[in-house]
Amino acid sequence: ILNVEQSPQSLHVQEGDSTNFTCSFPSSNFYALHWYRWETAKSPEALFVMTLNGDEKKKGRISATLNTKEGYSYLYIKGSQPEDSATYLCAFGGGSNYKLTFGKGTLLTVNP
Amino acid sequence: ETGVTQTPRHLVMGMTNKKSLKCEQHLGHNAMYWYKQSAKKPLELMFVYNFKEQTENNSVPSRFSPECPNSSHLFLHLHTLQPEDSALYLCASSQDGAHYSNQPQHFGDGTRLSIL
Numbered sequence: 001i002l003n004v005e006q007s008p009q010s011l012h013v014q015e016g017d018s019t020n021f022t023c024s025f026p027s028s029n030f031y032a033l034h035w036y037r038w039e040t041a042k043s044p045e046a047l048f049v050m051t052l053n054g055d056e057k058k059k060g061r062i063s064a065t066l067n068t069k070e071g072y073s074y075l076y077i078k079g080s081q082p083e084d085s086a087t088y089l090c091a092f093g094g095g096s097n098y099k100l101t102f103g104k105g106t107l108l109t110v111n112p
Numbered sequence: 113e114t115g116v117t118q119t120p121r122h123l124v125m126g127m128t129n130k131k132s133l134k135c136e137q138h139l140g141h142n143a144m145y146w147y148k149q150s151a152k153k154p155l156e157l158m159f160v161y162n163f164k165e166q167t168e169n170n171s172v173p174s175r176f177s178p179e180c181p182n183s184s185h186l187f188l189h190l191h192t193l194q195p196e197d198s199a200l201y202l203c204a205s206s207q208d209g210a211h212y213s214n215q216p217q218h219f220g221d222g223t224r225l226s227i228l
Contacts, residue, residue: 004154031213031214032213032214034213034216034217036219041221042221043116043202043219043220043221043222044155044202044217044219045219046216046217046218049214049215049216051214089154089155091155093213093214094213099157099160099168099170099213100157100213100217101154101157102154102155102156103154104152104153104154105154
């Protein structure tokens with residue numbers, strides 16, 4: 001069983017704050033690391049797919065980094081807005097059959 | 113219509129009923145997936161279809177029976193379910209499933225299933 005851990009489990013920040021959360025995953029047999037944003041009553045939306053150690057990706061105020069050797073990825077949100085409130089999921093692709101294994105997510109609430 | 117569409121959005125059924133969940137994608141993708149999310153658990157992969165062929169069955173009980181008649185449609189047939197099967201069932205698609213873990217997946221809104 002592959003272990004994908006996300007921390008913190010939940011987070012409350014004020015509008016304008018910058019924040020970050022962590023995804024930890026196995027450091028062996030790595031293939032890809034995904035980040036998704038899941039707003040309540042909507043469908044998960046892909047943010048990033050990263051495959052190379054040292055990858056950094058950016059989409060607007062959101063960015064992500066990847067360290068495959070130590071098995072972690074950070075997601076950063078700069079200047080949080082209330083519309084950033086969502087659950088952020090990471091998923092590890094790898095292991096023996098390359099299927100995606102999801103973490104439980106980090107629930108972000110941005111207060112106006 | 114674009115994206116991944118799931119019907120119904122909500123379903124309540126008894127343990128002896130037979131029902132089906134439907135998923136349709138208009139993205140031209142070749143791989144489709146069923147996921148289950150139970151309360152306080154991560155998304156759990158159930159089945160993968162690539163070019164209409166099932167390539168993954170993640171030890172799912174036989175009371176869940178998938179069907180993929182073409183690359184755009186995916187069904188999940190349900191029969192004699194148990195209360196612990198109550199969950200959110202999500203469908204997703206990606207370009208193809210050969211190395212699907214390095215492609216973003218596009219999800220539907222899910223079907224909230226409740227077993228009485």
